[in-house]
Amino acid sequence: MSSASRDTVLPSGLRWSAATSAIQIEGSPSDDGGGRSIWDDFVDVPGAVRDASTPQRACDSYRHPEADVALVADLGIDRYRFSIPWARVQPDGRGPASTAALDHYSRFVDALLEVGATPFPTLYHWEMPSAVESDGGWLVRDTAERFADYVAIVADRLGDRVTHWYTLNEPAMTTLQGYGTGALAPARPLLFHALPTVHPQLLAHAYAAEALRSRGATAVGLVNNHTRVLPLTASREDLVAATMYDTLHNGLFSEPLLAGEYPDLEAFGLPPMPVLDGELARIAASIDFYGINFYNPTTVTAADPAGPLPFEIVPTPEAPVTGFGPEWPIVPGALRDLLVDLHRRHPHMPPVIIGENGASFPEPDGAVRIDDAERIDYLAEHIAAVGEAMAAGVPVEEYTVWSLLDNWEWADGFTQRFGLVHVDFTTGERTPKASYDWYRDAIARTRTAVAIERSVQ
Template sequence: MVHSQSAIPLPAQLRWSVATSAFQIEGSRRADGSGRSIWDDFVDRPGAVVDGSTAEPACDSYRRTTEDIELVAGLGVDAYRFSIPWSRVQPGGSGPVNRAALDHYSRFVDGLLQRGITPQPTLYHWELPSEIEADGGWLSRDTAARFADYAALVTDGIGDRVHDWYTINEPAMTTLQGYGIGDLAPARRLLFDALPTVHHQLLAHAWAASALRAAGARRVGLTNNHTQVLPGGDTDADLAAAHVYDTLHNRLFSEPLLAGTYPDLEVFGLPALPVLDGDLESIASSTDFYGMNFYNPTTVGAADPDDPLPFALLPTPDVPTTGFGWPIMPEALRDFLVDLARRHPNLPPIVIAENGASFPEPSTAGRVEDDERIGFLSAHLAAIAEAMAQGVQVEEYTVWSLLDNFEWADGHTQRFGLVHVDFQTGIRTPKASYDWYRDRIRASRENRRGSGR
């Protein structure tokens, strides 16, 4: 099958990346003195993971780093986004660094640099140490201070070679799914009492960014999970519900970083966030780029009066879906980018830090002709090109994910990888999308050379 590229070409200077996260691929959960995280606790709960699978050994990447670096290098990407688990590097979330674990990531960074790949660590991809959760987790302001201390420990070990950093991944999902409705770790069901976790995560990012910059970091950001919110109808109730959801999923996490303020929650009957003097100033000056994960739009309608939530999540009509059931609408990414840039004229450069899709695929080792994934990625790149043609500054694009992995509460039932992983044997087999992405990057590089950049 031939997959067309965008009619609007992507600028030659766009950088290319691919991403993973530690808990989803590493395995070796008890190696090198690692501590427990809230995801270890979640997986241990009977029935918490839909297929009963665990993250041990997942892709066994903690022991197969050389093999996985070769897969990254084979794509020809500019950068690799990976995560460093807090519970492995600082077991318990306090005290001295676990030197054996930090040395592992130091060697990993060296391996990437030797292949000409920029390392882009994420310091928090949902793996909160269990002891910190027991002390209040992200409901506690103290967690922000402890996170900044952890950031300083990591940069002491690898900051001489790592200059691009992500602090926190998808704080919205931690708040909404982790503490709000309990679908993800730490599986709390607090509904709107979860909202203090918004501020404490953003504050943690800001304080960690200060620690990283003090150690010489050049680029620091976090990555927000964003969705284009579509009203399910044109009634006042549908429009109001969509506005509430857009505020809670998107603007509550973007406005403090980009405008130095939180949306007014009191208009929805919700309490203000626990902001102290100087907090918003710290958050507003904390990001050198705006990291954004985008997978799908969300259609929202008026809630049932008996529902504790003031909105209902609805199917998005007349569009195909991924294996997760997520609607595929590339123009939603374009429209979100254009609207974000319109509302924030001083928007820093955008990094698309995750974009990808899962589709049903065989579990056993073998070549996968994943045309649906290629179509998804190609169409979303076209949407980015259209947004850039309208003046939106996107500087990097990242595919999620390098490998099929342990997909959180969905276990091994969802496969996002450019590389197929047989979880029984660990065998890695590049899919057709791996070759497509490699060729897309190669064509971009040739365009870059031809333009003299």
């Protein structure tokens, strides 16, 4: 690790945050009187989770939230991103809310405010009630209205203290991996027949935004997973494949929100989105900020014409990788390029929030202090890339590390560790890593530098 990484002063003008999600750290709602979620169904399928683990307890954060609040306080971040699981609040995805669940999140919001961290909840981090999925999930429009009802319940209870909200997390991955390949819950491998899940998700976001604003919200946005798509070669076939993948992963969600229209799917031989009059206008008016999760670029080549898909994701040449291997290459400049290109295409875009950025690396399971130099370098270089994008005019206002804690990593179970804080999943013991100290100290140094600069002006 370079000494420059250890002594980093971060770009000024940014707010600093860290993120988690409920099922990944709290455990399954169904173990605490909540409803069954699509992840309960997913883990019941033999072989679905890499290490055959379940999120039954995860980091035990639902029962011991005070441990996480203490870490947030010591870290000194401006905001803390967490999620509220639909199945915990509305076990059947409709009808009365769980008073116990709302009481819990009310106390948690108060605890964050007491330590000076702005609560920034996500209202859907892939935690769909099984009952909603059995009624069609994101393939049907009715889910958008049911989601808005749930959002209104949460906002009625927390809206007097919470004014900043994420609605949906990474709808692109819900479409591509949840309903497209089936790699994530609800594990429905529909390939291109998954595309009808796009519009109900964006409608759900728009309806939720309206419900939140009517209850005092001042900042509402959707956060999507974005990737910089790179063709493997300059051949026409690879360029076409990369363009198509870029449209499906990025454009299907960014364009309706930032330009008020869907990309031309018919150019790829795909049916258009089923849009009714006025819906695109509601979607385009629904964001106060645009959230971007970024982990890695994606290199694409043309696939065998006889295969199920016209593109293939391949390793990025000469790029180092995270614990996920070649599918997660490390190219910090790809984040800068993605941000600059998005702003070039949408010069009047709203403020940008980096809602997640981080990396997993192999680490021991038992409680131990870890000098995670690779993670520090990853974070420092990606934050520098954000600074370069800001210098080029991109209106980035906030940066968020994924994740505060090691957690249950979906289909990879407990085999991937993203945390600034190591978690022993047997005992629940939390041990801050070197990256935790680095992020805390870098934030403090940056605030001191900004204060000095202002004092001499």
